[in-house]
């Protein structure tokens with residue numbers, strides 16, 4: 001399977017989370033997993049077309065806003081192209097002191113669900129530092145991959161049953 005991670009990060013927290021997901025994916029599946037910033041639309045297109053599973057990460061800005069750079073990439077992925085998107089998991093960082101904690105994660109998942117299957121979402125306070133938070137990210141990553149594998153296996157079974 002081919003996994004890729006697309007992320008938006010301003011001060012580094014979401015990037016740090018993305019790197020941890022990358023590390024866990026690479027340990028779990030044994031393949032290299034590219035990390036793509038949302039601003040590199042050429043690389044975004046490349047990984048959307050050639051991956052079988054995507055992770056999409058964003059921080060939250062303003063009053064619960066999806067940052068413009070993440071919105072632009074999502075528009076590109078969902079509306080401005082014909083390519084089919086693989087299933088996606090959405091993650092993000094934010095701060096619980098804000099009223100709309102990590103709301104950009106929900107918005108990104110809402111938009112992506114119009115075009116593909118959203119396998120799950122994860123919200124992290126600031127950055128995954130300390131064993132507990134690191135474990136949350138690692139477990140989420142494995143659960144998403146397991147989920148994807150299950151879907152893939154049942155897809156094969158269905159195809160065998162129906163002969164398609």
Ligand SMILES: Cc1cc2nc3c(=O)[nH]c(=O)nc-3n(C[C@H](O)[C@H](O)[C@H](O)COP(=O)(O)O)c2cc1C
Nearest residue numbers: 009010011012013014059060064093094095101102
């Ligand atoms: C001006 C400003 C507005 C923010 N608004 C929110 C918000 O509405 N909800 C939230 O959960 N976090 C909010 N945050 C916190 C950031 O999302 C959080 O620090 C995040 O980890 C930054 O990610 P990054 O380091 O990847 O850029 C805000 C931060 C700033 C500076």
